[in-house]
Amino acid sequence: MKRISILLIIFTAFSLLISADIDIVTTTSDLAAIASEIGGDKVKVQHIAMGYEDPHHLLAKPSYILKANKADIWIRIGMELEIGWEPNILSGARNSDILVGSMGFLDVSDRIRKLDVPLVADRSMGDVHPEGNPHYWLDPMNGRIIAEEIAEKLSKLYPEYADYFDHNFKEFITRLDIRMFGEEAVKKIGGKLLWKASEDGTLKRLLVENNLKPAGWYGRMLPYQGLKYIAYHSTWVYFNRRFRVETAEYIEPKPGLSPTPSHLASLVKLIGSEKITLLIQSVHYSTKASEYLHAKTGLKVMEVASSVGGKPEIKDYFSLIDGLVDAFTVQDGGK
Amino acid sequence: MEKKYSGILLLICLLIISNFMFADGDKDNTGTVQVSSQSLFNPQISVIGDFLFFYSDLDDSILEDGFDIREVEVSFSSNIDVFARADFYFGIHRESDSDEHSDSEEHDHSSIGPGHPSHYAMHLEEGYVTFLALPADFQLKLGKIRTAVGRANTKHLHSLNWIDYPLVVQNYFGDEGMAGVGGELSWLTPLPFYTEIKYQLLHDESDAYFNTGEEAEWYHNFHWKSFFELGADHSLELGFSYFLAESQIAHEHEYAEEAADNDAEEEHVYEDIVHSIFAANMTYMWRPAIRAKYTKIILTAEYYYFMSDNDELKDSTGLYAALDYQFASRWMIGARYDYTERPYDPDRYENHISGYFTFIQSEYAYLRAGYTFADISDAESDNRFYLQLNFGIGPHRAHDF
Numbered sequence: 001m002k003r004i005s006i007l008l009i010i011f012t013a014f015s016l017l018i019s020a021d022i023d024i025v026t027t028t029s030d031l032a033a034i035a036s037e038i039g040g041d042k043v044k045v046q047h048i049a050m051g052y053e054d055p056h057h058l059l060a061k062p063s064y065i066l067k068a069n070k071a072d073i074w075i076r077i078g079m080e081l082e083i084g085w086e087p088n089i090l091s092g093a094r095n096s097d098i099l100v101g102s103m104g105f106l107d108v109s110d111r112i113r114k115l116d117v118p119l120v121a122d123r124s125m126g127d128v129h130p131e132g133n134p135h136y137w138l139d140p141m142n143g144r145i146i147a148e149e150i151a152e153k154l155s156k157l158y159p160e161y162a163d164y165f166d167h168n169f170k171e172f173i174t175r176l177d178i179r180m181f182g183e184e185a186v187k188k189i190g191g192k193l194l195w196k197a198s199e200d201g202t203l204k205r206l207l208v209e210n211n212l213k214p215a216g217w218y219g220r221m222l223p224y225q226g227l228k229y230i231a232y233h234s235t236w237v238y239f240n241r242r243f244r245v246e247t248a249e250y251i252e253p254k255p256g257l258s259p260t261p262s263h264l265a266s267l268v269k270l271i272g273s274e275k276i277t278l279l280i281q282s283v284h285y286s287t288k289a290s291e292y293l294h295a296k297t298g299l300k301v302m303e304v305a306s307s308v309g310g311k312p313e314i315k316d317y318f319s320l321i322d323g324l325v326d327a328f329t330v331q332d333g334g335k
Numbered sequence: 336m337e338k339k340y341s342g343i344l345l346l347i348c349l350l351i352i353s354n355f356m357f358a359d360g361d362k363d364n365t366g367t368v369q370v371s372s373q374s375l376f377n378p379q380i381s382v383i384g385d386f387l388f389f390y391s392d393l394d395d396s397i398l399e400d401g402f403d404i405r406e407v408e409v410s411f412s413s414n415i416d417v418f419a420r421a422d423f424y425f426g427i428h429r430e431s432d433s434d435e436h437s438d439s440e441e442h443d444h445s446s447i448g449p450g451h452p453s454h455y456a457m458h459l460e461e462g463y464v465t466f467l468a469l470p471a472d473f474q475l476k477l478g479k480i481r482t483a484v485g486r487a488n489t490k491h492l493h494s495l496n497w498i499d500y501p502l503v504v505q506n507y508f509g510d511e512g513m514a515g516v517g518g519e520l521s522w523l524t525p526l527p528f529y530t531e532i533k534y535q536l537l538h539d540e541s542d543a544y545f546n547t548g549e550e551a552e553w554y555h556n557f558h559w560k561s562f563f564e565l566g567a568d569h570s571l572e573l574g575f576s577y578f579l580a581e582s583q584i585a586h587e588h589e590y591a592e593e594a595a596d597n598d599a600e601e602e603h604v605y606e607d608i609v610h611s612i613f614a615a616n617m618t619y620m621w622r623p624a625i626r627a628k629y630t631k632i633i634l635t636a637e638y639y640y641f642m643s644d645n646d647e648l649k650d651s652t653g654l655y656a657a658l659d660y661q662f663a664s665r666w667m668i669g670a671r672y673d674y675t676e677r678p679y680d681p682d683r684y685e686n687h688i689s690g691y692f693t694f695i696q697s698e699y700a701y702l703r704a705g706y707t708f709a710d711i712s713d714a715e716s717d718n719r720f721y722l723q724l725n726f727g728i729g730p731h732r733a734h735d736f
Contacts, residue, residue, distance in 0.1 A: 050567060050624055052624065052625045053624045053625065053627065054626075054627060054628055057627050057628045058627070059622070059627075059736045060736050061562065061564065061570060061736055062529040062531070062560075062562035062572070062736065063528070063529050063562055063563075063564045063570075065523070065529060066523075066528075066529045069472065069523055083730075088736070091420065091465065091467060092474075092523075093468075093523075094467065094468045094469070094472045094473065094474050094523050095468055096417070096418070096467065096468035099417060099467060099468070100414070101417055102417065123697075123699055123728070127697075127698065256697070256698065257697065258664045258665060283625065284625055284626055284627075284628075285626070285628075286626060286628075286629055286664070
């Protein structure tokens with residue numbers, strides 16, 4: 001009996017070693033969602049900021065240091081989104097594998113086409129990010145780039161699973177392409193060409209040439225191209241560029257600044273003159289100012305998740321983009 | 336300005352100038368600013384200004400009535416390489432009368448000197464190298480480091496929610512708290528909740544109560560810090576410190592007898608004393624994760640017990656408790672109660688009750704009004720009024736927890 005027990009213990013310990021997970025810690029829940037898709041059952045993914053938290057205003061809780069201490073890979077959005085808390089976590093983690101520049105460190109912003117890069121960065125402009133607006137994960141095209149970066153890093157560090165990660169990556173981007181353009185278009189034209197056409201502004205023509213109807217997120221957002229709306233913070237610039245909608249003005253007078261009465265008064269005028277009917281804001285902002293604008297002008301206020309987990313129903317990257325598209329299309333019953 | 340600091344000032348000026356020179360980049364055809372590669376290696380430079388208006392109804396209160404630049408802090412931070420980083424914090428502030436007298440012999444009379452109304456001194460508040468990831472989850476700091484006794488003493492003045500350090504820190508460790516030169520070894524324990532244990536071996540470079548001023552005193556300090564996340568919105572930090580220092584204290588009666596018979600040079604008669612401190616600190620924070628920018632409550636308390644191995648010296652205690660409430664994104668109120676006995680003299684004590692009202696202009700600047708009622712056992716009570724403006728320029732600072 002004693003021998004059997006010892007053998008069992010050895011077997012269990014050996015099994016644990018064999019099935020050891022790759023510990024990934026990401027700064028945001030969106031990165032965690034994509035990393036889980038790529039890493040599958042080979043990884044254990046944790047994230048620092050919750051989807052309903054404002055990543056600009058996180059405090060570096062010591063408990064985050066504990067997560068980072070055990071990580072094999074640290075993935076961040078970059079562009080100084082995490083500058084208020086990431087340095088404290090990494091310098092306290094005592095983990096040389098994930099320090100900036102180490103093999104286990106990954107900044108997925110490297111290949112992103114950056115928007116709102118200020119020519120001059122000055123605090124009088126508000127809380128600007130000198131490297132550009134960091135909310136790029138809200139463009140599904142950038143979701144593709146993030147997935148590619150993660151797949152490459154995982155394959156490089158764990159070549160024994162490279163085929164598995166590559167398979168997951170391809171499956172992920174196929175699903176993403178279909179959600180974006182519809183299954184028929186992806187099958188007939190291919191995701192790469194469709195994204196290229198979306199970048200060039202030739203997508204509509206390409207679909208017509210192939211006798212295809214606009215579908216997916218693109219198809220749902222097409223009737224809203226050119227729509228102007230109010231936003232709380234400059235969160236949606238990448239989403240706007242992809243779907244060709246426009247933020248007319250922000251509730252924040254400058255990035256990071258709380259609204260002032262005079263700024264709200266100017267917004268009331270603008271909403272009236274431009275006939276704006278929609279306001280979109282993340283769940284982590286106060287609704288006080290938007291309720292005021294709703295009361296004064298009647299515009300529809302849509303509180304949305306800007307990260308996975310921002311609302312209970314936003315469980316993955318696909319439902320995150322679904323939720324944003326819904327904010328435009330469902331609010332007036334769709335067109 | 337003291338001669339010994341002129342080199343440091345020159346270095347700071349050169350670094351700031353080089354930062355601006357190299358930071359000017361060219362714009363390429365994509366609209367992206369191409370920053371010179373050299374500027375990427377510049378350390379991060381920040382300057383924090385702390386201006387203070389003070390009024391008291393006593394003529395001989397702790398500060399003179401009026402407006403003053405209390406401190407300017409200049410900091411430099413950068414990774415040294417993949418294994419270590421360096422942080423330096425220089426404080427520039429007006430020299431006090433006592434500083435002036437002690438420095439008078441070294442003073443160069445050709446420059447603006449002590450006693451001149453615009454005489455400011457610079458000193459190294461903290462400056463250390465951190466070896467970030469030693470084996471077995473250890474970390475080593477070498478340099479000038481704030482002593483990890485309690486919680487408030489480890490913080491820089493501008494990161495506190497109050498206008499000054501708690502009274503126990505001021506009365507026992509000096510106006511700016513206790514810091515020393517030496518080393519700190521810390522260990523992140525494998526416990527399932529965050530627990531860090533620190534050992535510091537430092538020699539005192541502040542006005543701590545055990546420092547006789549003759550030469551820097553070495554001391555040992557152990558600190559245990561645990562942190563518990565109680566759901567997404569609540570957290571609790573607990574800390575315990577045990578501190579040991581040896582110093583020499585003059586016997587007053589022997590001193591007097593010696594003084595009558597000998598020259599001043601031979602009058603110093605000292606006795607070795609071992610001082611020890613037990614400190615416990617607790618911080619509870621409520622900060623709703625979903626809208627953290629708009630509200631939070633912080634309850635902080637610390638207790639200190641001061642002992643020595645000399646039977647003639649009575650043990651003494653000090654404590655404070657503070658409650659701070661951010662009720663809107665830009666507004667915060669707070670209150671602090673301080674009780675502190677004088678070092679080894681529990682019959683002499685001070686009770687302070689303070690209230691604060693803070694307007695947070697932005698992440699980089701705040702304006703704070705404060706009032707303190709000081710009840711002092713052997714002196715007249717004091718009503719003190721403060722108005723503080725604190726601001727920072729330079730890169731975004733990481734938020735202290």
